Amino acid sequence: MKYSIYFSIALLSLVVFSCGEDFVTKEYQNGVVDENFFQTAQDAEQALTAVYDIVGQKGYYRDAIFPLGESTSDNIDEQTGDNGDFGFHYKALSDYRWVQDNPFTRARWYDSYKGIFRANILLEKLPEIEMDDALRQRFAAEAKFLRGLYYFTLIISYGDVPLVTEILTRDEYSALSRTDQSLVYAQVEQDIMEAADVLPVSIEGDAEIGRATKGSALGLLSRVYLYEGKWQESVQASEQVVGLNTYNLIDDYGSMFSGQNENSEESLFEMQSVSRAPSFWSGQSENLYSVMWSPMIGWANWYTPSVDVIYAFEEGDIRRKASLLLVGANDSIDLNGDGIIDPFPAPEIGSNTVFYTDSNVRKFLPEGRPLNDANNYDINFPILRYAEILLNYAEALNELGRSAEALVPLNEVRERAELPPLSTTDQNELRSLIYHERRIELVFEGHRFFDLKRQNRAAEILGPLGWQTGTHEYFPVPQEELDLNPNLTQYPQ
């Protein structure tokens, strides 16, 4: 019996000993944890990729660029009766019913700050990582370029925004308030200039396609200064881009938007898009959301061109055909990808789609592949292209009173569009012509609304459509964000 007692006690003790610290410590098996990350160059590269990731997210060039930059303007006339989850919100933006939970304005807010956080943490950790120093400098420059792009996008979307350039604590994040946009602009300028100093003029090898270059930074700088009205600085930035001797306007304008001519020599920075697993409908693909207004997907008839923009093109402008599909135009588009140009619209499944203005946006629809396959919309979005730089250059020069010089870049853009050169040197007249050229050249690319605002023409042009001074300069901040942050104010106050 004694033996049994000892046996039992031994049994108990065994368990007690086995139940120490080690027994109740487990390893995380499903990925990398914080403390083990930011150790190697590969970690840094993955962290940087995550900063780029935002470029292709909903709040940016994959989706929100269209409703926020164009539906809100006179280029797009959302008349569609589709009141589903997407069309409803496109139309609300078009009608200036701007509510805090609009998925596009929300996504822009959250995605911007996600990108900024990822850039901030990378910039903070980079100095400690053991890696090639040149590569470290380049990664930092890319992160700064992207942070500049995200802050710039925030300013034009929301006005004064909280400025964060380091990693804060939870309480500090919840106490941020709007920073005057002049200070945010200063940060944007600094980030982009520092990036431009380091970034290479050209990328090496196909694997680097899509990475920011010196041209990307200088091109963005040219746009930023234009928005700030810093004409001289903008001119300088544009001249630097021109001086790189890397970029040219390409002949086939339309090919830049149809997947035929991606990352061309006109492109300074471009959102990369691939058709990859899984299918578009699963929501994880990186396809462009232009599929949403494709006439062949059948259920997506929004993003309707306005009558005004249809008639804004000059006679003979090659950009009209590249930008618009017009009902009955026999030379329209190859709808089913069989190599034969079909009349528009097709009688197939899209036949129920209503073309309110007898037209449809053609930009960002694929060419040479069936339009009814949603996986074909792997079209890159040209974020910065040389034509815009030339127009920035022309506009800034004209504002400085150097109208004759402004005609040079302006006519370069017109020449590509197969339009005759302009010759007026009257500053006011030329300003209107530059504005018009910019509208047409960059139509449906997300510039129009923001251009009208910075040109102080929103009240004049958008007023009749419902835009109100003091209310629609900026998008509303999500309500949850205000709920979490007592110091953050809504716009308008």
Next chain:
Amino acid sequence: MKQSYSWATARRLAILTLGLFLPGFIVAQSTITGKITDKGDGSPLPGVNILVKGATNGTISDVEGTFSLSVQGENPTLVFSSIGYFTQEIAVGSRQEINVEMSEDIASLEEVVVVGYGTQKKSNITGAIASLSGEELEQVQVASFDQAIQGRAAGVYVTSNSGQPGGGISVRIRGIGSINNSNPLYVIDGVIVGAGNSETSNPLSTLNPNDIESVEVLKDAASAAIYGARAANGVVLITTKRGATGQPVLSYNGYYGVQVPTTNLPRPMNAQEFAENMNRAFTAAGEDAPFDNPASLGEGTNWKDVLMDNGSIQDHQLSISGGTEKHNYFVSANFFNNDGIMLETFHRRMSFRVNTDNKLSDRWSMGNSLAFSRTSRYDNGSGNRTFIHGAFTNIYQMLPTEPVYNPDGSFAGPTDTRLERRRNAASQILLPERENIQNRLLGNLYVNFEPIPGLTFRTSFSTDLQARNTYFSEPPYREGLLEDLFSNVNRSSDDFTFWLWENFATYEKSIGKHTFSVMAGTSAQSQQYKFLRASAEYESDAFTEVSNSALVNISETRMNEESLASIFGRVIYNYDDRYLLTANIRRDGSSKFGPNNKFGVFPSFSAGWRVSEEAFFNSELFNDVKLRGGWGQVGSDAIGNFKYLAALNTGFNYPFGNQQGTSSLGAALEELGNPNIQWETSTEWNVGADLGLLENRLTFTADYYEKTRTDMLLTLPLAGVSGLARTVDNVGELINKGLELSTNYRKVTGKFTYDLNVNLTTFSNEVVDIDVLNEIVASTYSGSGAVALVRVGQPLGVFYGLVTEGLFQTEGEVQAANAIDGDESTPFQLNGTAPGDFKYRDLDGDGRITGDDRQIIGSPVPDFTYGINANFRYGAIDMSLQFFGVQGNEVLNLARSIRESSGRSFNKSVTVVNAWNGPGTSNTVPRPIVTDPNQNVRVGTHLVEDGSFLRLRQLQIGYNFPETLLSRIGITQARAFLAGQNLLTFTKYSGNDPEIGFDGNNTAANGIDQDLYPQARTYSVGLNISF
């Protein structure tokens, strides 16, 4: 029950022994004879102990109930006592013959209660424990036992989260314990199984309720502390049936029932009504009316008829049990099937159980519990609470103008581009092939060793093995304007392995009036969870499995481990059955926490005073009076694994090198880790009293508790400007207080017998602290931002929104409101607000409606809940009734904001036919306008409704076949019954079902109706037979 049986046997044996010795010492003076009978049925009572008060002599009654006893002295008093009966004192006087009727002590204080690592006599319990028998649970025809305890015990608040077969159940013991998982810990035959994610599907539904012998709920910290770090939400101990010595008993229990919806839901609009409504809605938005001739459309498709149907429920159980002195067994097999009231929703279970106990020698015994179950369940999405996409929401939103099938028999789809293009809900359910099967083996093996009397060692090894397989495949389809050119195939497999090894020793010793019981032990458990998923897409429906020929092929695996190591102990001291003391302690170490906070210690103390056992206590009315009090600390570790780490999220890829088909991998943090997180702690004190009156026919129990949950683990949303989503920290404090009352009256004699139980539980729930934040958003909703909050000074999950003041009736009213801020050109509400839109109250008086004009508009926490349970028996007929009620809570009826919404071009409830259509036509249902410029969908007071209800949960009428008839065909007992569930519901609530429950794992989002699957009303017939 085995314990109870052996206890009683031991006592009888002692009395018998006593009785045999005593007669030798007495000197006969006069002899008194008599017969003792049971007051209930008049049968003779053998073995009754008869003593002469103040003397040492006595006797016991024989098998005929008769006795003979010599007494001396003047006017002696005889004391008649027997286990299970009330003791009587009778003065002899001059009588020679005394016949005694003894009343059964129905409260049965000698009953033994399972308390965790042991049992205790009910009369000596010092904590707050509710005890329910298997018989009580079997009165309700449900899939899972937790549904059967609804309304049964004070302080145990059970709510179905959905009427979905096998759907989630919330069990809240003593208020809503935490913002986190507030489910109690479940222990089945000593196997700690936890609750898992029981909100959306119920893990306990794998347990066959017919196998349950008893359920004990350890409500207070003083009782639950023996389970330490996991006991903060209470502990539910489930004991399954075991064999008893005797002839084998073969039983069949079964029922079959049909199910219909409990409430008469308003129908969706028919095609004509919908077309008229849409024409108004489009015209109001300045667009062309989509329908030329609504009247020609007639009824159209009624999606309610398409998607709902009568359900059925059936259960069949065969069991055999029996045993000898040394071996006993209980074996059962069960089949359960519930087809829900919605298309293709079901829950099926097959289960088997083998329980044995074996006495190997005087010192050694061993036994086992083992159950296998196979569950199959399919919930068509209507059980999840994701708005808009649940199948139940589809009943209202699918367009009545669209058919279910095309003329060729294929599924139809949306064809009108101007209207909402929603996938055919019937096709969504019927087109795919699905499977969701879970196999579970749950069991343990124990060895008991008793080296010396009073000292017992027990070692118990348990395991819980669960494997779940799901399958989904859907062919490519084209339905109207919608199409998916790819088929979708998905298989997943979860594998859960758990083992638990517990060793503990118990020593019991009595010295005079002092009785001690000491228990100490260790416990170690480990679990591993593995997940594997593979999915593929094909261009045709030729493939129904994942393979290399797929266009797209995705696979994913995950693995998680968790372990817990503990030591625990208990001391019970009892002086003369009058003064009772219990102390528990447990130290747990858990892998869920970081190195800084792995271990926690959880103590408790409780004491009781049985006033009725005192010499001075002499009452005819009261048989039992006990006062109790206790204090304890228990923990909760109900968070995911590795929350102390910040794990990097991947998938933030970017396709550098355009069109190469692959993306560069990106990784980023989405949450902040917190290495310091630790257990939540609940500190609770409890005072209670138990009273027994009228020979314990009337009993009364009252408890008052106050428990404070500190270090509440909050998932704190981070401001979007952080670029991160969330972090966790121990920052919250929550107080629950409540009074629990329960009373029971039994009439056990005569042909008509009954018992009646009424219980009531009050709720007081207050968030005391949530760190630097004043509030946390518990739930958000389209257009409204936060709609439920965790706010300091308020109950958990209060509703938040605008104050609705009816509808604007005239343009003048709108303009007057616009002018309040002095500028008529800026809108009071929104651009486009017009007559027929909701008008909100300007709380901050700035002349505009903004987010600042929201306030707390309701609370989901009830004032009290109550249950009324009654059993009647008259001869061969028996009847039972159970009512369950909730009073004083509010429901946020989000479902109505969509069903009666202004905007969007999907179908709505028929109530929209009476929407505002000119001044004075309605002040509640806003005008139809597709663009909804006023955002009438926003949450306001108009959506807050009284959620109180009283429900007749169960009515059952049974007939017991006469034994004389049965014995001829070899049947011992047979009973047939008719039962109805949810037959009556008294409520003012206008939605599907007032029983809303909780939202997913988010305990703070409570009482928000997101178009739930309603409870079913069941009519069933059943049969119980024993051979």
